[in-house]
Amino acid sequence: MKRGDELGAVIEDLAVEGKSVARIDGFVVFVRGGVPGDTVRMRVRTVKRNFAEADLIALESPSPRRTEPRCRYFGTCGGCTWQNIAYSSQLEFKRRHVADTLERLGGFAPLAVPAPLAMADPFYYRNKMEFSFGERWRTDEEMAHPRMEGGATGEIIEPALGLHLPGRYDRVLDLEECWLQSESSARMVNLIRKFCFGHSLSVFSTVTQSGYLRNLVIRESKRTGETMVNLVTRDDRPVIMEQLTRLLLAEFPSLTTIVNNITERRSQVAVGEREKVYHGTGTITERIGTRTYRISANSFFQTNTEQAERLYDTALGFAHIRADDVVYDLYSGTGTIALHIAAGAGNVIGIESVEQAVEDARKNAEFNGVHNCLFLHGDLKETLLSSRRQGEPLPTPDVIIVDPPRAGMHEKVAREIVSLAPRTIVYVSCNPSTQARDLKIICQSQEYSIESVQPVDMFPHTQHIENVVGLAKSFQ
Ligand SMILES: C[S@@+](CC[C@H](N)C(=O)[O-])C[C@H]1O[C@@H](n2cnc3c(N)ncnc32)[C@H](O)[C@@H]1O
Numbered sequence: 001m002k003r004g005d006e007l008g009a010v011i012e013d014l015a016v017e018g019k020s021v022a023r024i025d026g027f028v029v030f031v032r033g034g035v036p037g038d039t040v041r042m043r044v045r046t047v048k049r050n051f052a053e054a055d056l057i058a059l060e061s062p063s064p065r066r067t068e069p070r071c072r073y074f075g076t077c078g079g080c081t082w083q084n085i086a087y088s089s090q091l092e093f094k095r096r097h098v099a100d101t102l103e104r105l106g107g108f109a110p111l112a113v114p115a116p117l118a119m120a121d122p123f124y125y126r127n128k129m130e131f132s133f134g135e136r137w138r139t140d141e142e143m144a145h146p147r148m149e150g151g152a153t154g155e156i157i158e159p160a161l162g163l164h165l166p167g168r169y170d171r172v173l174d175l176e177e178c179w180l181q182s183e184s185s186a187r188m189v190n191l192i193r194k195f196c197f198g199h200s201l202s203v204f205s206t207v208t209q210s211g212y213l214r215n216l217v218i219r220e221s222k223r224t225g226e227t228m229v230n231l232v233t234r235d236d237r238p239v240i241m242e243q244l245t246r247l248l249l250a251e252f253p254s255l256t257t258i259v260n261n262i263t264e265r266r267s268q269v270a271v272g273e274r275e276k277v278y279h280g281t282g283t284i285t286e287r288i289g290t291r292t293y294r295i296s297a298n299s300f301f302q303t304n305t306e307q308a309e310r311l312y313d314t315a316l317g318f319a320h321i322r323a324d325d326v327v328y329d330l331y332s333g334t335g336t337i338a339l340h341i342a343a344g345a346g347n348v349i350g351i352e353s354v355e356q357a358v359e360d361a362r363k364n365a366e367f368n369g370v371h372n373c374l375f376l377h378g379d380l381k382e383t384l385l386s387s388r389r390q391g392e393p394l395p396t397p398d399v400i401i402v403d404p405p406r407a408g409m410h411e412k413v414a415r416e417i418v419s420l421a422p423r424t425i426v427y428v429s430c431n432p433s434t435q436a437r438d439l440k441i442i443c444q445s446q447e448y449s450i451e452s453v454q455p456v457d458m459f460p461h462t463q464h465i466e467n468v469v470g471l472a473k474s475f476q
Contacts, residue, residue: 001027001047006057011038014093016463017166018081022054029054033075035085036093037063065089070123070179076137077173078166079180080461087122091115091457094465098432098455106436108443113453117310122460125304127222127286129181130270131189133196133203133213134172136160156203156211161193169206169268184252185218188229191251192216195244204234206268212237214263215270219284219295222305226256226284230297232270236262245278256280259297271298288312291339291368299360300334307458311428311466312340314454315401318426318470321345325398328422330380330413335361337401337428338373349394350375351383381410384420401426408434414441418448425471430458432467439469449474 001007001024009022011034020034022042028051031042039061042054069075069083082090092115099113119125136158162175174193177186196213204211215232229248231241245258257280261272275282275297283294286301288309295301302308315337321327324346329338332350334357342348342365350373352358361375376383387394400422402409408431409417417425418441425448429435442448452470459465 001029001044001052003044003047005044006041007044007054008039008041008060011036011040011063014082014085014463018078019053027052031056033084035063035066036089037065072177073173073175076165077163077175079163079178081463083461087118087460090460091118094455094457094463098453098465098467101432101436102439102450102453104436105433106440106443108436108439108450111450111453113455116455116457116465117307117314118457119307119460122457123179124182125306125460126180127305128217128219128301128303129178129185131161131175131216131218132164132172132268133159133161133215134164135170135203135205137165137168137171137173155208156205159197159203159213161189161196161213161216181218182220184227185220188218188248188252189216191247192229192231192244195247199240199243201240206266209266210234212240214268217261217270217297219297219301221284221286221295223287224285225254226286227252227254228257228259228280228284228295228297229255230259230261230270232261232263232272234262234264236260236274236276238276241276241278249279256284257282261297288336289340290343291336291364291370293334293336293364294367298356300354300357302336302458304458307456307466308336311456311458311468312337314456314468315403315426315428316341316344318424318452318454318468319399319401320424321399326395328394328397328400328420330400330402330417331404332361332375333357333403335364335373335375337403338375339364339368339370341401342370342373345372345399347395348373349397351378351380353377353379380413384413384416396420397422399424399426401428403428404434404438406431406434409438411441414438418442418445421447421473423473427469427471428466429469430464430466432465435467435469439471442471447474448472 011020013021019030022029030053041058044054046053067086074083160172160174162173202211204214217230219228258278260276262274263272283296327345327348329350332352338348338350358377365373448471451472454468456466
């Protein structure tokens with residue numbers, strides 16, 4: 001096989017980043033945009049030692065798993081890589097991925113993994129969207145035209161407001177519609193774009209480190225309907241912000257709060273060192289279960305409210321908590337799992353390494369009148385171990401719930417959890433691969449075994465899947 005070869009193939013499987021897998025005489029070829037079951041013609045782009053990459057040039061016989069993508073930007077925007085796959089097939093791929101990963105990386109015997117808990121409507125599910133200002137992405141044809149070639153000096157020639165193209169942090173797709181948050185959020189983006197570019201406001205360039213507009217973050221509570229608009233800029237221009245606020249409120253009178261985050265940081269992070277509130281209190285509220293959360297522009301919150309509730313309910317169901325149990329919520333973030341389970345427990349101890357998140361967790365507990373949760377700040381690699389070493393042990397846990405980041409747990413933490421010998425361990429994960437690796441460590445000594453598995457689909461039309469595993473202490 002060599003670059004430029006045109007070959008016929010049947011797509012067999014899905015890989016990451018919108019790619020699919022075909023095999024030619026057993027040799028793996030990644031094809032962008034294929035769906036398992038498609039018969040395609042493809043042109044080989046690169047050949048490496050263990051795999052090749054090819055472009056799909058003709059769809060000879062489409063897979064029955066295909067569906068018409070709803071979004072006109074599908075295939076260009078990196079937001080939804082699976083919108084061309086029927087939702088039921090997406091769920092089946094995710095289910096199989098969880099089952100295969102537990103078997104292959106975790107070394108577990110085949111497990112009966114149920115279908116992921118699905119969304120009734122897999123569109124408009126996000127409560128937060130972060131849009132960027134930047135140089136508009138142009139088609140290859142436009143790029144080939146020398147007069148259109150902007151941005152070479154780092155100056156923004158043709159501004160856009162939307163999402164970055166996958167792998168192109170220097171180009172922004174000027175989105176006029178998006179099916180991820182809501183119809184009104186797309187209208188807000190369009191109004192703000194018109195205002196900003198109509199007033200010739202400059203766009204921040206990471207090359208020249210100049211320009212005013214950086215990001216637009218819209219947070220929209222799915223349960224209370226409250227909405228926040230947060231414009232992230234490089235400097236403070238109150239007159240502009242006041243004009244924009246008046247315009248937004250005239251068009252969207254029910255907007256709850258409008259804020260301006262200001263940052264001169266070199267990197268593109270939509271968080272300001274300073275925040276100015278132009279309307280409302282600077283916060284919105286959202287509900288998960290019986291709890292209400294106050295969310296500010298920069299606080300972390302699960303992006304899919306409906307599915308976060310189902311995720312936490314699943315964790316609660318697997319935990320088998322008794323009324324006087326001590327429960328650890330490890331990697332507790334802003335305390336949402338701890339608060340979700342607190343009513344049925346004796347005491348809950350949350351441990352989290354980001355200080356701001358710990359402060360938010362304490363505030364969330366107070367706001368909800370919850371008094372049996374203690375939130376500790378610290379790195380889990382040290383806190384659990386050192387608190388024991390220093391002779392001030394935390395109360396022994398009956399149940400441990402963990403929800404680590406994508407990288408999973410440090411091996412030391414996995415072993416420490418086993419040595420604390422809780423009756424039940426619940427592992428919530430956004431990455432089945434690291435989860436399988438960690439579960440292998442936890443189950444190595446045969447003190448624990450997997451009792452239940454339940455994937456939850458938090459991000460329809462993407463490859464991402466959350467998975468909850470319940471472990472019980474083996475009878476000895
Ligand atoms: C997937 S989030 C879980 C958040 C929370 N459970 C929720 O549902 O919103 C993982 C959290 O682990 C925290 N974290 C990452 N590494 C850590 C460590 N070594 N020790 C303690 N916390 C850590 C992150 O700051 C983040 O808040």
